Amino acid sequence: MANTEFQSEAKAIDNLAASYEELRKEIGKVIIGQEDVVRAVIISLFSNGHSLLVGVPGLAKTLLVSTIAEVLDLDFKRIQFTPDLMPSDITGSEILDEDRHFKFTPGPLFANIVLADEINRTPPKTQAALLEAMQERSVTVSGVRHKLPAPFFVLATQNPIEQEGTYPLPEAQLDRFMFNIPLDYPSYEEEINVVKGTTTVQNYELRHVLTSEQILHYQQLIRKVPIADNVLEYAVSLATKTRPNTERASDAVNNYISWGAGPRASQYLVLGAKCHAAIHGKYSPDIEDVRAIAKYVLRHRIVRNYKAEAEGITEEKVIEGLF
Template sequence: MNFKNDVEALDALRGKYDELKAEISKVIYGQDEIITQVLVSLFSRGHVLLVGVPGLAKTLLVTTISKTLGLKYNRIQFTPDLMPSDIIGTEILDKDRQFKFIQGPLFSNVILADEINRTPPKTQSALLEAMQERAITAAGKRFELEKPFFVLATQNPIEQEGTYPLPEAQLDRFMFSVWLDYPKYEDELTIVKNTTSTLQFDLNAVISREEIIYFQNVIRKIPINDNVLNYAVTLAAKTRPGSEMADPVSDQYLKWGAGPRASQYLVLGAKTYAALHGKYSPDIKDVKAVAPSILRHRIIKNYKAEAENISAEKIIEKLL
């Protein structure tokens, strides 16, 4: 990767993005915006929480994306009896009677945390450290995780019996909360036609681990105008009821607003979104494009919003 300058590197990233979307679209239909948000999070060094009812191909989406990235991939099925050692790893006595650490499935590049809200808080917390620190602690020792490290967690919003809702502190670790909706009629026809026949697609890895790390670093160097930076930080501040910058909508319908991590992700997400769409610096439109998925899981509605059936999306729409 010998690019003359960052502009040339960003042009190469745009080309890789188009290749990735084309490859993923062989298997995943009608989810262009979802694919874009997952890739924005990857290149921003974020993590994604995918929320949707069963049967919307959440797991297939993650598996397909991992195949096109050329990264090590592990799927962890979160269950009520899953222990932290089951995902981190554990120490065993080897034949020489020495303790030896056996790495768990977290030692990978792409992690699918399937149905993350089905496991107890103790195990959720073990994943939280890995997401934030890119490292884990076991038997008093710290183990660095290989870069890039990218967690895609899935959650079913309707079946809540026997689940452990993610606490706000853990939700805040996810850059995006992405809601998958039912496919359009035409897309569903294509899905059913292709998945009920013998048709199969071979997916190619179109980007390497080294390239992903390189592009993640280039995105951090993208310049941002003060007016765009101010817009992003102001937008996050407007969600905080009772503060001097609070929007009337927040005072009326919110109990709690987004913290500084939201401002950071709004800026990073806007930089990546702009780069993937052929721009060399983000504008306010790019901030608005990533804002709903960054803010929806960071604002907590009050009783009035619940009573009037006002959704988080509606509140964000008014703030924008």
């Protein structure tokens, strides 16, 4: 890379790191705590990936997503997934207009940020329509392809405790999500601040930090970030170690995992590490950057067997054993 080109790329990464700090501060006006969650969501957005938020009700998942959309000055739509939701309800449909011509009416998927609330409450047919849009960045209605706006980012939520009458996402569909982000209860001090802030009259003035054009530019920038061979090999090695009965698999993986992560995990580990480095002002990721995002990438891509469930071995524990 020419020196002048490196200087311009380095300046762009400096700008990205500064933009991230501004984003964090603006979102922090509304969202108390959850700093790891906010960071993971922004990393997946800048990496052009989608995320799955897993947490019990009342942890401000919807507020978090709408706040991020507002700070980024992006078009935001929320879809409440229910058992009677049809694919056309989210993709849009063709209707007969007054001139008796079919006209396409876009559904709520036509937004920059889409919150798919409780995605496991809707049947597989509707889930598949959403996941096709996530992969192809377009929807097909009556044989005609309609491109979705850019940037396009899906945040889906799942409630981990209430599983009756739900349609769990198959592993192949879970693989479409770059990150699986768990939300935990706030600390005692954070909850006091949340209650103080939500039981009084408070008006938050949120500033628009980035435009959609800047986000698209940063998504391209992340792909240009150089990565050393040893860091890339570490990321690929981490993904391959999750596959039971292969030469790199550890005893814990062979004992407790029935299915490991595919090549998409390696790609997302590299992209996520590049973005994690960039938002912290580093021009190239190291192994620590890969480890920082590894659980988000691998958690939903490994399948525990009955022995792991019986012994209470979590996905996180298996992943930690790979470092």
